[in-house]
Amino acid sequence: MNWTSAIKAIAAALSAAMLAPALAQDSPVRIGYAIARTGPWSAGAQVSQEPNYIMWAEQVNAAGGLSVKGKKRKVELIGFDDRSEAETMVRTYEKLMTSDKVDLILPPWGTGANFAVMPLVQKHGYPMLAPTATGRKLLEMKNPYFFALLQQPDRMMDALAEYLAARSIKTVAFIHVDELFGLEQASALEKSLKAKNIQIIEKKSYPLGVKDLQPVLNDIKAKNPDAFISLSYPPDTFLVTGQAKAIGFNPKVFYAAVGTAFPVYRDKMGPMAEGVMGLGTWNPKMSPQAKAYFDAHVARWKKEPDRWASAHAWAGLQILQQSVEKVGLDRKALRDHIASAEFDTVIGKIRFRNGENISTPGVVSQWSGGEFEVVWPPQNATGPSLFPKPAWK
Amino acid sequence: MTFWIELVATGLITGGIYALVALGLNLQYGLMRVMNISHGEFLMLGAYLTWLAHTVFGVDPVAFLPVVAILLFVLGLAVYRLCFQRIVRTSPSVEVIEARSLLIGFGLMYLVQNAAYLAWGADMRGYSYLSDPVQIAGARFAGNSLLAFGFAMVASLSMLALLRWTMLGKAVRAMMQSPAGAQLVGIDTRVLHPAVFGLGLALAGVAGALLSMIYEITPGMGEPYTVTALIVITLGGLGSAAGCLAGGLLLGLVEAFGMHFTSPSLKMLLSYGVFIGVLLARPKGLFAR
Numbered sequence: 001m002n003w004t005s006a007i008k009a010i011a012a013a014l015s016a017a018m019l020a021p022a023l024a025q026d027s028p029v030r031i032g033y034a035i036a037r038t039g040p041w042s043a044g045a046q047v048s049q050e051p052n053y054i055m056w057a058e059q060v061n062a063a064g065g066l067s068v069k070g071k072k073r074k075v076e077l078i079g080f081d082d083r084s085e086a087e088t089m090v091r092t093y094e095k096l097m098t099s100d101k102v103d104l105i106l107p108p109w110g111t112g113a114n115f116a117v118m119p120l121v122q123k124h125g126y127p128m129l130a131p132t133a134t135g136r137k138l139l140e141m142k143n144p145y146f147f148a149l150l151q152q153p154d155r156m157m158d159a160l161a162e163y164l165a166a167r168s169i170k171t172v173a174f175i176h177v178d179e180l181f182g183l184e185q186a187s188a189l190e191k192s193l194k195a196k197n198i199q200i201i202e203k204k205s206y207p208l209g210v211k212d213l214q215p216v217l218n219d220i221k222a223k224n225p226d227a228f229i230s231l232s233y234p235p236d237t238f239l240v241t242g243q244a245k246a247i248g249f250n251p252k253v254f255y256a257a258v259g260t261a262f263p264v265y266r267d268k269m270g271p272m273a274e275g276v277m278g279l280g281t282w283n284p285k286m287s288p289q290a291k292a293y294f295d296a297h298v299a300r301w302k303k304e305p306d307r308w309a310s311a312h313a314w315a316g317l318q319i320l321q322q323s324v325e326k327v328g329l330d331r332k333a334l335r336d337h338i339a340s341a342e343f344d345t346v347i348g349k350i351r352f353r354n355g356e357n358i359s360t361p362g363v364v365s366q367w368s369g370g371e372f373e374v375v376w377p378p379q380n381a382t383g384p385s386l387f388p389k390p391a392w393k
Numbered sequence: 394m395t396f397w398i399e400l401v402a403t404g405l406i407t408g409g410i411y412a413l414v415a416l417g418l419n420l421q422y423g424l425m426r427v428m429n430i431s432h433g434e435f436l437m438l439g440a441y442l443t444w445l446a447h448t449v450f451g452v453d454p455v456a457f458l459p460v461v462a463i464l465l466f467v468l469g470l471a472v473y474r475l476c477f478q479r480i481v482r483t484s485p486s487v488e489v490i491e492a493r494s495l496l497i498g499f500g501l502m503y504l505v506q507n508a509a510y511l512a513w514g515a516d517m518r519g520y521s522y523l524s525d526p527v528q529i530a531g532a533r534f535a536g537n538s539l540l541a542f543g544f545a546m547v548a549s550l551s552m553l554a555l556l557r558w559t560m561l562g563k564a565v566r567a568m569m570q571s572p573a574g575a576q577l578v579g580i581d582t583r584v585l586h587p588a589v590f591g592l593g594l595a596l597a598g599v600a601g602a603l604l605s606m607i608y609e610i611t612p613g614m615g616e617p618y619t620v621t622a623l624i625v626i627t628l629g630g631l632g633s634a635a636g637c638l639a640g641g642l643l644l645g646l647v648e649a650f651g652m653h654f655t656s657p658s659l660k661m662l663l664s665y666g667v668f669i670g671v672l673l674a675r676p677k678g679l680f681a682r
Contacts, residue, residue, distance in 0.1 A: 038510050038515065038613070042611075043515055043517045043613075047516055205656060206656075211407060211410070212648065214403045214407075214649075215403055216653075218396075234517060234609070235609060238519070239608070242535055243535065246526045246533055246535035247526070247534075248526060267521075268517075268520060268609050269524075270524070271521075272521065
């Protein structure tokens with residue numbers, strides 16, 4: 001025996017001795033994701049999504065770990081900042097899936113980002129439960145590994161039209177942001193209103209990043225619609241609220257789509273928020289489980305979760321956890337389980353059909369006394385609806 | 394009639410906000426050719442300081458304006474000493490100052506923006522202040538927008554008067570036209586140069602403070618404002634206080650009328666159309682000499 005092989009033998013024996021205890025203790029379940037911590041997407045991502053990932057991993061680990069077919073293993077999150085860049089985001093997921101070979105992934109933030117990463121998800125077979133992606137276009141891709149937790153635009157707009165019809169609203173004026181989200185919501189809204197025989201007396205689009213909409217609001221005010229609907233993103237949602245108050249435009253229904261569910265809307269608008277409606281799903285009054293989630297979030301982050309996508313993000317993590325417990329980390333089996341089973345989550349029972357969450361109903365929510373109350377459908381309502389909307393305060 | 398007053402006034406107020414955003418950069422780039430591309434980040438800093446003072450310590454945002462101005466002025470002196478002084482002293486011409494300061498500005502932009510992400514997180518923030526409507530000639534506007542407009546007018550006009558009629562203004566202009574000549578006639582450019590830079594940052598901070606009363610704020614809010622500011626000062630003529638105001642107001646009016654007569658979605662097309670039109674007719678801007 002020469003020296004080299006002797007050293008090799010000793011090294012092998014030593015490393016085996018060192019590895020043995022490590023193997024006895026199970027390696028952690030590695031879960032990777034890329035999400036915006038900086039840049040324009042980060043305001044949404046850091047309100048609705050990443051805080052939930054971190055809090056979930058902490059809770060799971062504090063309880064001994066993630067149960068993989070009954071065997072507890074710690075969770076290790078591998079998260080990167082995608083800097084709100086689609087290329088960075090896609091590259092990061094590719095690295096996570098191919099070179100890091102993570103066990104599972106969590107989705108990025110936003111419809112556009114989810115759309116961009118979908119081919120990778122399918123190619124490498126990672127189930128993805130998306131809490132901030134909405135749009136029929138995504139579902140039409142028929143990606144077997146993609147699951148949309150949010151309600152689709154038609155579902156939300158149908159609920160809104162039902163609410164308006166129930167209150168005998170005859171005329172609507174609406175504006176929408178000129179972008180995939182706004183366009184899809186707008187066409188869904190037009191269809192839903194038509195089905196209820198509600199007349200659209202004005203519709204206008206506007207670009208992202210607009211700083212003034214007062215001339216448009218003045219024109220709409222002159223036409224005196226029963227309801228005003230703004231299919232807007234957070235900055236524009238804040239803008240139309242402030243400017244509608246400034247010009248004294250106070251229709252019976254004032255609805256602004258994204259951002260109304262954020263606690264910062266109430267903080268920024270103050271008493272102005274009272275009676276404003278928007279996209280939402282839940283609030284802590286909905287169920288004891290929702291209350292527990294809300295309280296844990298406030299305790300951990302010193303801030304409230306938003307009343308729409310946050311709880312969907314949490315529900316997605318719950319579904320993942322329940323599925324891993326049942327079928328383990330085989331990703332094909334996981335996908336099949338998610339696609340077929342029914343899950344108990346913070347926002348109620350969830351079942352998917354062709355990637356769409358078909359259990360969570362379309363909801364209309366409204367700020368009332370400091371809470372974003374669910375006011376439609378009636379069987380899900382957490383409080384009475386303020387109708388007509390009270391005067392701006 | 395009320396309708397026209399309303400439309401014109403809406404345009405003017407939005408235009409006033411654009412002018413407000415551009416004031417500080419007009420001093421730094423317009424007058425001194427220090428291409429401070431991180432202008433919007435200091436505006437963001439002013440907004441966050443005001444938000445913090447108001448929500449945590451309950452300070453009235455308007456009363457806090459002078460504090461923001463002083464803080465940002467001192468910060469401006471420090472930034473100038475650390476980053477720009479060497480460039481200004483060693484560059485052979487203003488063109489070189491422009492190119493070199495651009496690179497530093499980019500660095501500062503990332504530094505300040507990411508510091509804000511670290512300190513306050515990516516969440517949107519905001520508070521409600523002076524949102525009640527004020528009636529003027531039958532048209533109604535939010536109090537906070539009127540305040541921003543008023544400040545933009547007063548600041549622009551004071552700047553105009555200062556540069557045109559005071560010794561200090563003459564000294565600043567002399568320093569820009571010929572740094573060596575200015576020193577020869579006894580102007581202390583070593584004091585004046587950093588002071589004007591600091592004043593630019595102070596104005597950016599105050600603009601941010603005023604904007605935080607109207608819009609929500611995020612650490613990334615600054616970049617679009619830098620672009621707006623660059624368009625406004627180029628439109629008006631670099632370094633011209635009257636041009637800055639006129640450029641801002643013109644953009645605001647074009648937007649308001651465009652929004653009414655065409656569609657809000659054409660906003661960009663119209664604004665840039667006017668921008669290109671002005672530059673074709675007067676390549677150095679409306680008020681360039």
